[in-house]
Amino acid sequence: MKIAVVAANGRTGKLITAEAIERGLDVTAIVRRDNKSAATQVIQKDIMDLTKEDLASFDVVIDAFGTWDPEKMDQHSATLGHLSDILAGTKTRLLVVGGAGSLYTDQTHTTMISDLPTFPDAFQPVAQGMKKSLDALRKRTDVNWTYISPAADFQAEGPRTGSYTLAGEEFTTNEKGESTISYADYAIAMVDEAQQGQHNQQRISVLGK
Template sequence: MKIAVVCANGKAGKLIVKEAVSRGHEVTAIVRGENQTDAQNVLIKDLFDLTAEDLHGFDVVIDAFGAWTPESLPQHSTSLKHLCDALSGSSARLIVVGGAGSLYVNPEHTLRVMDGDDFPAEFKPLAAAQGKALEELRERSDVRWTFISPAGDFQAEGKRTGAYILAGEELRLNDAGESVISYADYAIAMVDEAERTDDAHIQQRISVVRR
């Protein structure tokens, strides 16, 4: 399988590349500067400069874009729109590294994690930006997208356990009552999803938590 990882030099991107390469996939890291990943191929180009031609021929495009500063948060929406426009009508899958703040906490899907009184105020702008990007993505019927939310406690330096629970739109706790997953286990889930041969999660948001 031919996989492109956009913004591959980030913490999540590097581990996704590593996981995909370890399984024998042909991976292209799309980065703005010097490649820091295990990818066999490299395209040095800014996300916003990518064209349909750049992304042609890939089976899966993984969007590992991240932004955290107030001035860059709107790019969660604009970067995703740019990728969707480039992939419009393509058979390639677009799998997006999402956030947990937009997960629902009730069956009616009217309350989100970020709406809770105990949600840290410093993370609300990021959660809101990622949630907005997801809502805009839901309007795209011309792209074979899947948005994967991690658990609430997304641990960059967490261990690779190899075990996770696949869930849906609602925040899922494991048997220990935790909402936690490491970047390494998230990378496993991401590549598992890339390898799916059915359309079960096309144009859907799913989520993962450590088993």
């Protein structure tokens, strides 16, 4: 299996790249600047400069792009839209590192957790930016996409436990009443989805046990 990790220099991208390499997969890092990931195969390009030809040989493309800059929130939609356009009509699967703010509070799917008054104001810009990109992705029937939301408490420095719980579109907690997952365990879930491919054109979520 050939996998490309877009934004492989980021915190999540690095761990996904390392997890895939550890499993013996053929991994290429796509980075804008010098490669800092574990991959030895590299495409050094800005996301918006990628072409159909650049991605034609991959079975799976993992989009790990993200920004916290309030002035750049439109880049979530722009970059994901570009990747969708150049993968449209192909067999290549597009897996997206998503956000938790767009998870629904219950099965009616009428209210997202970012709509709640308790949702932190500091996280609203990125939640809204990623929600907009997910809304656009849902309209794509020409792309084999899967959007994977992490738990609400997405811990960059959290431990790698080697396990996680797979959930759907609703905000979910574990037996301790917590919604948390480490970047390392999220990377495991992402590579599992890359290898197993069971959620085409769906948004799923993952949380720690």
